[in-house]
Amino acid sequence: MNIAILGLGIVGGGVKDIIDKSPRLKEKLNVASIWVRKEKVDATQNKTNDYQSILDNDDIKVIVETLGGIHPAYEMIMDAFKAGKNVVTANKAVVAKYMEEFIYEAKQNNVSFRFEPSVAGGIPWIQNLKRVLRIDDVQSIGGILNGTSNFIIDAIVNQHVSFDEALKQAQDLGYAEADPTADIDGYDVENKLCISTDLAFNTLVKPGDAIKKVGIRNLLKEDVDFFLGRNMNIKLIGQARLYNQDKLAISIEPTLLPVDNTIATVNGNLNYVQLTGDTIGPLGFLGQGAGRKPTANALLQDVVDILESNPYYDIDGSHHLVIDNNNFSAEYILRTELDLSELQDVSNLEGKYWRLANQTIESAHMLYQEILQRDNKAIMFRQ
Amino acid sequence: MNIAILGLGIVGGGVKDIIDKSPRLKEKLNVASIWVRKEKVDATQNKTNDYQSILDNDDIKVIVETLGGIHPAYEMIMDAFKAGKNVVTANKAVVAKYMEEFIYEAKQNNVSFRFEPSVAGGIPWIQNLKRVLRIDDVQSIGGILNGTSNFIIDAIVNQHVSFDEALKQAQDLGYAEADPTADIDGYDVENKLCISTDLAFNTLVKPGDAIKKVGIRNLLKEDVDFFLGRNMNIKLIGQARLYNQDKLAISIEPTLLPVDNTIATVNGNLNYVQLTGDTIGPLGFLGQGAGRKPTANALLQDVVDILESNPYYDIDGSHHLVIDNNNFSAEYILRTELDLSELQDVSNLEGKYWRLANQTIESAHMLYQEILQRDNKAIMFRQ
Numbered sequence: 181m182n183i184a185i186l187g188l189g190i191v192g193g194g195v196k197d198i199i200d201k202s203p204r205l206k207e208k209l210n211v212a213s214i215w216v217r218k219e220k221v222d223a224t225q226n227k228t229n230d231y232q233s234i235l236d237n238d239d240i241k242v243i244v245e246t247l248g249g250i251h252p253a254y255e256m257i258m259d260a261f262k263a264g265k266n267v268v269t270a271n272k273a274v275v276a277k278y279m280e281e282f283i284y285e286a287k288q289n290n291v292s293f294r295f296e297p298s299v300a301g302g303i304p305w306i307q308n309l310k311r312v313l314r315i316d317d318v319q320s321i322g323g324i325l326n327g328t329s330n331f332i333i334d335a336i337v338n339q340h341v342s343f344d345e346a347l348k349q350a351q352d353l354g355y356a357e358a359d360p361t362a363d364i365d366g367y368d369v370e371n372k373l374c375i376s377t378d379l380a381f382n383t384l385v386k387p388g389d390a391i392k393k394v395g396i397r398n399l400l401k402e403d404v405d406f407f408l409g410r411n412m413n414i415k416l417i418g419q420a421r422l423y424n425q426d427k428l429a430i431s432i433e434p435t436l437l438p439v440d441n442t443i444a445t446v447n448g449n450l451n452y453v454q455l456t457g458d459t460i461g462p463l464g465f466l467g468q469g470a471g472r473k474p475t476a477n478a479l480l481q482d483v484v485d486i487l488e489s490n491p492y493y494d495i496d497g498s499h500h501l502v503i504d505n506n507n508f509s510a511e512y513i514l515r516t517e518l519d520l521s522e523l524q525d526v527s528n529l530e531g532k533y534w535r536l537a538n539q540t541i542e543s544a545h546m547l548y549q550e551i552l553q554r555d556n557k558a559i560m561f562r563q
Numbered sequence: 564m565n566i567a568i569l570g571l572g573i574v575g576g577g578v579k580d581i582i583d584k585s586p587r588l589k590e591k592l593n594v595a596s597i598w599v600r601k602e603k604v605d606a607t608q609n610k611t612n613d614y615q616s617i618l619d620n621d622d623i624k625v626i627v628e629t630l631g632g633i634h635p636a637y638e639m640i641m642d643a644f645k646a647g648k649n650v651v652t653a654n655k656a657v658v659a660k661y662m663e664e665f666i667y668e669a670k671q672n673n674v675s676f677r678f679e680p681s682v683a684g685g686i687p688w689i690q691n692l693k694r695v696l697r698i699d700d701v702q703s704i705g706g707i708l709n710g711t712s713n714f715i716i717d718a719i720v721n722q723h724v725s726f727d728e729a730l731k732q733a734q735d736l737g738y739a740e741a742d743p744t745a746d747i748d749g750y751d752v753e754n755k756l757c758i759s760t761d762l763a764f765n766t767l768v769k770p771g772d773a774i775k776k777v778g779i780r781n782l783l784k785e786d787v788d789f790f791l792g793r794n795m796n797i798k799l800i801g802q803a804r805l806y807n808q809d810k811l812a813i814s815i816e817p818t819l820l821p822v823d824n825t826i827a828t829v830n831g832n833l834n835y836v837q838l839t840g841d842t843i844g845p846l847g848f849l850g851q852g853a854g855r856k857p858t859a860n861a862l863l864q865d866v867v868d869i870l871e872s873n874p875y876y877d878i879d880g881s882h883h884l885v886i887d888n889n890n891f892s893a894e895y896i897l898r899t900e901l902d903l904s905e906l907q908d909v910s911n912l913e914g915k916y917w918r919l920a921n922q923t924i925e926s927a928h929m930l931y932q933e934i935l936q937r938d939n940k941a942i943m944f945r946q
Contacts, residue, residue: 198698198842204698302843302844303846304691304846311687311690311864314587315585315860315864316860439823440822440823440827441828442825442828442829442830442849444828445823445827445828446825447825450845454849457860459581459856459857459860460850460857461685461850461856461857462833462850462851463686463687463848463850464847464849464850465846465848466848466849467845467846467847468843468844468845471844474842476842477698477699477842481697481698484697484698490873490874491871491873
């Protein structure tokens with residue numbers, strides 16, 4: 181089967197490398213064309229900037245999109261579907277935003293749309309989630325979905341460095357971008373959580389909807405030390421839970437976990453994702469959530485599934501859910517320079533740390549947003 | 564699709580229950596016949612003791628074997644293949660022992676043989692392992708494969724009870740049999756490790772081959788407390804590692820892990836299995852390794868795969884591996900009433916606990932077997 185790769189960066193190059201080095205893949209797959217920027221065109225290596233020529237080539241069955249970002253990835257994926265090509269992608273931003281359009285267009289053209297690496301990288305999370313749904317309904321999903329922020333927290337805990345030093349390490353290692361916003365403000369988790377929620381509950385949730393989100397930008401080493409002193413580890417957890425049949429609680433929060441909790445032990449830039457199903461109960465997956473080889477591996481798993489015509493268990497997004505974070509009581513701890521002693525249901529834990537009792541996700545995040553107006557270094561933790 | 568269930572005990576009944584309660588399964592699957600003991604026959608409920616009538620029924624495509632044990636499970640599975648039926652089973656003992664015969668006979672008759680729940684129960688371990696092998700070679704597999712022994716250790720740690728009390732709890736909860744030998748002496752892990760090894764390395768390893776095995780029968784609360792005082796938790800770990808292309812190190816041992824190691828935190832009767840692949844790196848799976856619903860769920864996943872004609876990625880066992888536990892140096896700790904101070908490479912750790920240095924798996928187990936001759940309550944831990 182002939183495939184084309186869009187982009188030959190870290191992930192796209194990884195796809196080509198794995199195929200080149202794997203006898204069992206080379207006998208099945210041929211990289212017929214690679215779409216690159218104009219200045220990188222090289223006909224002797226099948227590198228072209230002429231996308232139309234790829235779309236017009238009937239021998240090419242699968243487009244492997246590794247460009248990242250929204251544009252031109254969105255347009256190139258849509259054009260691929262219209263040209264009758266199957267598409268696989270690792271691009272969580274474009275999938276989270278355009279899930280509905282992609283599903284529709286793929287279906288119209290009777291082709292496959294797969295995006296295993298878009299959530300949790302090398303972990304076969306989407307494949308397993310979809311298989312579970314053949315038998316069970318799923319009540320909740322969630323976990324550690326951003327390896328960069330997990331690496332940063334882990335470096336603060338185990339290398340005793342500051343947040344800034346940990347972030348710099350992550351950037352030096354290529355885990356974090358020069359602009360780390362997507363990782364440390366939770367946008368990357370939000371994309372992955374939207375995609376997972378869509379699949380788990382056959383619905384359509386977009387980033388920016390009513391998802392409550394706190395990142396780790398304001399995390400300090402003193403926070404880590406403070407909670408470690410109480411035998412708690414901090415993890416950035418994204419989670420979604422179905423309740424009352426049609427309501428969804430969905431949030432992304434630095435979360436306090438006992439140090440001997442399994443999720444609290446997931447270190448380095450690993451990811452951990454878990455679901456809870458009717459009969460299967462809890463099912464957790466641990467592995468590399470990013471990186472050249474694991475991401476390329478997951479893309480190739482999707483390609484092989486297309487080659488083998490394995491069913492994908494598509495969603496149609498017809499289960500209309502209301503995001504409502506008002507129904508679950510949760511306990512939060514806030515670190516701020518402000519004096520919160522006058523607030524109802526707030527008690528001082530120690531120094532700058534305040535315990536919020538009797539909160540819902542909604543009310544706690546509302547309070548936190550108010551506090552951020554006056555103390556933009558404040559941070560809130562879910563307990 | 565019509566299926567027949569052999570046995571209507573805990574797991575067989577669970578299969579029927581899940582189908583009955585699931586609209587999405589009921590529209591696809593029909594339990595056409597249930598094979599039961601003579602005294603349970605009830606024609607009004609499709610319960611028969613006449614296996615030949617099931618084999619002769621061309622409408623029945625899948626035999627779901629839930630009898631357990633070696634006989635008559637072995638004969639009934641072989642007869643099913645010969646009658647052109649697909650077989651799914653949760654029966655690790657019979658699969659570990661007769662893998663070669665079953666694979667051969669299924670192939671001869673062009674039918675599917677699946678056994679997802681035979682290892683790690685509800686965890687989709689076999690499915691994921693086989694998918695990984697589509698792209699990667701796997702270097703090692705292993706983890707917590709016996710929920711009963713994990714429950715016992717966890718109860719000693721967290722409920723501060725004795726081994727005997729923990730075992731009694733496991734029996735009262737239905738986790739352990741009246742004769743707990745298979746669980747606490749490592750035979751159950753051995754079966755699961757053989758099956759996983761066969762699949763991971765395309766080889767054929769049988770229980771009783773040169774696999775080095777220590778169970779938890781001799782574990783005492785004082786052992787648990789002793790190592791907890793050193794921030795170590797004990798887990799019964801089965802593992803297999805390929806080396807030098809054609810050699811296999813394979814062992815089952817109570818293993819000392821730092822309390823903040825992810826595997827050390829797997830509590831209750833959960834299972835955790837991990838593999839390491841060329842490009843995917845480490846990939847871990849956590850879930851319920853036994854129990855009515857998770858096991859029945861995994862059987863039904865196999866049935867649905869047959870219904871959907873999903874590829875199984877069969878093995879032929881042609882990769883001949885030599886089990887050789889002489890090449891890896893490992894450190895062990897032995898607890899015995901004997902004085903080992905005269906032995907080479909043995910030093911006293913504290914009281915009855917002795918540290919063995921410069922060992923291979925083979926030499927440590929040989930020494931332990933010698934010590935057991937004179938102190939049958941001794942126990943050895945891998946560090």
